[in-house]
Amino acid sequence: MGRVQDDNGSRPHEAMAGRDAFTEEALDWFAKLQHAAGERHVAEQFDAWRESDARRAEAFRRVEALWNSSELRAAVKASAAPSRTTASVTRSAPRRGASARWSIRLAVAAAVVILAVAVAKFPDFMLSMRADYRTAAGESQKISLPDGSLMTLNTASSVSLDFADGRRAVTLLSGEAFFQVVHDPQHPFRVTGHLGDAEVKGTAFSVRTDETEDKVLVREGLVDAGPLESRQTRALLAAGHGAIITKASMSPMPEGDTERELAWLDGRISFVDRPFGRVLDDLRRYYGGRIIVTNDRLKRTAVSGDYRLDNPELVIRSLAEATGAKFTRLPGGIIFLR
Structure with a gap:
């Protein structure tokens, strides 16, 4: 049961291959503009969003490039066209105005669906080429690692492993994973995200990564964590604590958030x-x-x-x-x- 509180407070497929948070925002804005065409306040909000960061403007340009591709246009047209079976059972034709409005709505819906699939397809392919293990949306998986440690991979997550020549290294390519690490003082266990890393001798902890931040949460033992680009900015995290890591800084998680963040287990x-x-x-x-x-x-x-x-x-x-x-x-x- 929930509680709420009101608070006022190149080619197209190559361009989309590196989907990030800005591309996600751009795709949302594309859909919103189609859904609210002609609404001035929406257009003004969009202009403010696009002008706030050059990366946002570039992400929207990539989405538009994909939308303008002939392949996507053909797919939208095919998806919006009524089937012969549907047409044959229609007893009375709607008025032209109603029919035109329905065709527009159907085309917009088809465009949003197909564009979302197109944006998602190529980054997933690139991940599949790098990952040793992957999970789909809504799926989790428990994996025994070569050193005997146990990794639980959360939804929509992927990792690559390096356990050669005594190394114990995991690269979190996307998503989130929880590790129960076998104690081995001679061989540190290291997990690297997009922006930070965490190193342990033996403990239980999780790492979550995305384009803007990494999160490290500790359930047992101690974890040495910090940003990849600022090796002097590190902290030793104890059980029940966590940290949010950005490109060159880190900050503690709010008190009590650790177990809530690990509820997915x-x-x-x-x-x-x-x-x-x-x-x-x-x-x-x-x-x-x-x-x-x-x-x-x-x-x-x-x-x-x-x-x-x-x-x-x-x-x-x-x-x-x-x-x-x-x-x-x-x-x-x-x-x-x-």
Whole structure:
């Protein structure tokens, strides 16, 4: 059950191969602009977003390039066209205006679905070439490592391993993993994310990585962690503590967050007074489809809850109802909240 609190407070496929947080934002804006075409306040918000960072403008340019490709246009046209079977059972033709509006809506829905698939396809292929182990959205996997340590790979996650010549090294390519490390003082166990790393002799801890930050959470023992680009900025984290690591800095996790962040090990998601937008960021990893929020106020609404993760769409529906959001599910599993 949740609780809410209102808070006011090249070629196209090559260009998309390195999907990051800015590309995700750009794809959300593409969908929002199609959905709210002609609305001036949306256009103004988009201009402010695009002009706030050159990387955002470049990400949107890449999305537009993919959208303008002939392959995608053909796929959208094919998806929006009514089948012969559907046409044959229609008893009365709608008025031309209604038909045209429906065709536009259908084309927009098809465009969003196909563009989301296109954006997702190539980065996943690149990960598959590098990863020794991967999980799909909503899946987790327990893996025995060559040294006897145990790794639990969370949803939509991937790793590569290097255990040759006495090394114990894991590179977290995406997502999140929990490690129960066999004690071996002579051979440190190292996990490297996008921005930071963690090194232990023997303990239980997790690492989560994305394009903007890494998180290290300690359940047992001690973990030496810090940014990759600032070796002098390191900290020894004790059980029950965690750190958020960026490119050249690190900061402690709020008190009490560690066990809530590790609730996924028991198949749950737990949060207290978190912005709805941040909760949705977590749920995206388990849902697998796209979740698009067209109301920025919703993103700021504080929510609390403890839910099972075996049906993430049900969690999203429940939170949407609690926050007063209108829930719309498009073909292909795309969810609009407004």
